[in-house]
Structures are given as structure tokens and as C-alpha cells.
Amino acid sequence: MLLNEFLKEHRRVPEQAATTIKLGSTVAKQNEMIAKQQKQIEALTATVQKASDQIVLSKPAPQLVANP
Template sequence: MVNAMLVNEFLKEHRKVQEQEATIVQLKKDIEATATCQQKQIDVLTAGLQNVSDQLGLSRPVPQAVVRNP
């Protein structure tokens, strides 16, 4: 009787552990997908900032040195 109770308790806990392991695997996949998506967004934003920076560099007048006679 005690052995059957122990086996049942073990099986119950074992199922819990298996469910937790499956949850962990899924969460890791979700994190990886999120990180990949965020990296793509960062790359797009970085490219956009570079374009704006390049355009600003082209549109700025070139500084000229002014020589003053005392």
C-alpha cells in the first residue's frame, strides 16, 4: 500500500518535471525568436540612421576657414 502511494507520488512529480521541461524548451524557442526579430529591427533602424547621417553629411555646407587681417 505504501509502495503504491510512493510510486503514484513519484509518477505525479515526474509528470510535473516533464511538463516543466517542455515549458522551458518552448520558452527558450520563444526567447530565441524574439531576439532574432529584435536584431532584425535593430539592423533596419541602424541602416535608417546611417542613411539619415549620410544625408546630413551631404547637405551640410563645408566649413570654410576665414582669415582676418588685424
């Protein structure tokens, strides 16, 4: 009985190693995707900031009218 349990567990080790390798690969791909998305976010943020700055600059200055 004990030998059977040992053999069963021993067969699981390669399966677990393969699963660990797959998970490591998945994590690496996700990290790459996160880095790309972060760059895209930074580029979009810069674009929005530039557009916001242009809007602020294009607004005419408020004009004061003297009341008689």
C-alpha cells in the same frame, strides 16, 4: 514509508516533464522574438546611418576668409 516516498517522487516525474516541455517552448518563442528584434535593430541602425550620412553631406563646406 520508503514506498510512499517512492510513489510521491514517481508522481512528480510527469509534472517535471511537462514543465520542461513548457520551458523549452518558452525558450523557442523567446529566441524567435530575439531574432526579430535583432533584424529590427539592424534595420534601424542602417536608417540612422543613412540619415547621418545625409546630414554630413548636406552641410556646406567651411569657407575661409582672408584677413587684410
